[in-house]
Amino acid sequence: MKLGQATIKDIAKALNISSSTVSRALKDYPGISNETKEKVKALAKKLNYRPNAVALSLRKSKSSTIGVIIPEVVHFFFSTVISGIEEVAYANGYNVILLQTNENVTREIAAVDTIISNQIDGLLVSFSKETSDFDHFKKLMDYHYPIVFFDRLPNLPDTVNVTVDDHTGAYKAVKHLIEQGYTKIIHLAGPENLKISIDRKEGYLKALQEAGIPIREDWIIPCPKGTPEESETICRALLSHPSDRPDAVFASNDIAAAGAMQAAKAIGLKLPEEFGAVGFSDWQFSSMIAPPLSSVSQPGFKMGEKAAQLLLEMIDSENEEAFTARTEMLETGLVIRKSSLRKG
Amino acid sequence: MKLGQATIKDIAKALNISSSTVSRALKDYPGISNETKEKVKALAKKLNYRPNAVALSLRKSKSSTIGVIIPEVVHFFFSTVISGIEEVAYANGYNVILLQTNENVTREIAAVDTIISNQIDGLLVSFSKETSDFDHFKKLMDYHYPIVFFDRLPNLPDTVNVTVDDHTGAYKAVKHLIEQGYTKIIHLAGPENLKISIDRKEGYLKALQEAGIPIREDWIIPCPKGTPEESETICRALLSHPSDRPDAVFASNDIAAAGAMQAAKAIGLKLPEEFGAVGFSDWQFSSMIAPPLSSVSQPGFKMGEKAAQLLLEMIDSENEEAFTARTEMLETGLVIRKSSLRKG
C-alpha cells in the first residue's frame, strides 16, 4: 500500500546530499556535521519520515517480528498468554504475528512456512493436540532458529520451554479435596498426548497414594473434546449408581469441572456437601458459577511474558547461553472457593 | 534470521540460467519451455525453496499482512472476533499482525506508526475507550488506505464499518423483561463515548417508552470500568431501599449483569422471581452462573469474518466501490435463560 511516505532518497534530493549522509545523520553517526544532522532531522520530521521496516528486514535479515503459534485464540488461558507476549514484544519494539492452528497439524506446518517466508525472528509455540511429530519445528531448530515452547512441551531434545508446575498444582488440588473429607475422587483428564495432562494426572495420583486412597482406573476418564457437555454426560453416568458414587471431581480444566457440577446438580446432589469439585486454570467464569468453583490458577500472563523474554534473549544473543535447553516452571496457585469447601 | 533458505539466484546458478527465467518458470509464465520449467521446479522442490516474502513486500509494496488494532485480547468477544479475522486471513493467504492497545490512545497511535512502517496492507480497528480524536486514522484514510472499523465505530465521515445491531438487541432484551412482568428495570450502561453504549441505552429507552413505563434517569447508571465489583457495589446501594427497589436489570455487558445478580443474591432476593437480569454479549460463562444469565448474543466470529472480508475487498480492488462508506449491521439474538424467566 502506498502511503506517500517520504524515503531517505526524498530527503537526500531535497537537501542535495547523498542518501548515505541522510541515513547516517538520522542515526547520529559520528563524522557528520551538526549542521547536516539538524537539517536532515528537521526535514525528516517535517515530511513525517518513517523508516521502511520492510526494506530494513530485507537488508538486515531481521524483521523485529516474532511469531506466535497457538491452538485457539478464544480461550481464556491462551488469550492471557498472548496478552503477556504482546506486552513484552511492544516494550522491546517487536511486532507479534499471530498464527492460529485450530488444533490442526496441517495448519501448524503451514504456519512454520509462513514464519520462514516472512523472516520472522523467532517463534513462540504451543502446538496442537494433533501434533505428535515435531519435524517441522526440529528443522528450524537445526538451523539454530530461536523457538520457545510454552504450556505444551514437545518431545524433542534441547528445547527452551516455559510451563506451569502442573504436577504440583494438581497435587495441591487433590490434597485439598482429601483434607475436606472427600475420598471418592474421580479425575477428568485432558488429551493424553499432552504432557500437561499427564502431569496433572500424576499429581492426582500422588495425592491419592500419599493419603492411602486406592486408585481406580475407571475413575480416571479422558475428556478429549473439552466441552461441558462431554463431561456432563460422562459424570451423569458415573453418578447414577448410588451404591458406588464418587463424592468429588478433580478436572483437568474448569470447563470439565463445570460440566461435572451440572451433572451432580441435575441428579439432585448438594454441592459441595455431597459432591465437591476443583478445576484447573481458574478461568474468568469460575468465580461466577454456582457454587463458585475452586481451581488451580495458572499465571498465563506471566507465562507469556517469560516466554517472550526468553525468546528475545535468544534473538539478541550472539552467545550460545540463551539457547541452552531448559524448562522454566511457573508456580500454580490454588484458589479455594465454595465448590470444594465442605468444612468451614 | 538466516535459515539457509535457497533463493532464486541459487537455483539460477545451479542450472546455469538467469534468475528471471527461474522466476518466470516458477510462476508458469507463458513463453518458458517445458523443459526449463520442469528443471527449475524440480530443483526448487529439492532445495525446499520458499519465496522470500520480505523481498516481495518491498518489490510490490504489498505485504499480504493485515493489522488488527484491538483494545484487549483477553476478552471473550474480542478474541472471538480475532478468531474470525484469522480464519478469513488464512483462507486468503494473508497474515495477521496483532496490536493490542490496552485501551490506551498512545499505544493506538504507536500502532498506526507500526502499520505504516511495515507496509501492512490494511487495518481492522476497534479503537480504545480513550480515543476521541481520530486523526491518526483519518491521516491513513486520506491516503486511501484500507481500514474497516468493527464493533466500536468512529465519528468520521466515509468509513467502512461492521457492527452488531446493538439497538435492536437491547430493545429485544428489555421488551422480554417487560413481557416477563418486570417494570422497574434499571440499566447498567457502558462507557459513554462508545456508540455501542449509546445504542444499547436507546434500545432500552425505546422498549420502556413503548410499554408506557416512565423513564428514571437515576436508574441509568454508567459502569465505565466494567468490573463485576463495580456493578455489584452500585446495585447493592440501589437495592437497599425496599420501598423503591428495582426489580430487574438490563446491563450493557454480562460482567455487569453478573455483578448485579451478586448484589441481589447478597441482599437475599430470589432470582428470577424478585429480580431479573439480562446481559449483553453472551459470554462463555453466562450459561454457567446461577441462575444462568439471559443475554443478547453477538456474532463475534461472524463480525471478524465480515470485517476481514470487507478489508480484503478494499485491498484487492482497483475500483472505488469497496471503499464506499457503509455500516454492515449484524443481527443480535436473545438467549433466554433462567435469570429473566419469571413466567413459565
Added chain:
DNA sequence: TTGTAAGCGTTATCAC
C-alpha cells in the same frame, strides 16, 4: 525462449 538491468528503501564498505 531467454537474458540484462533497473528498482523497491536501506545500510555497509570503500573511496575521496
Added chain:
DNA sequence: GTGATAACGCTTACAA
C-alpha cells in the same frame, strides 16, 4: 565530512 556503489531477493520492461 561526505559520496558512490553494491547488496538484501525478487519482478518486470526491454532486448536479443
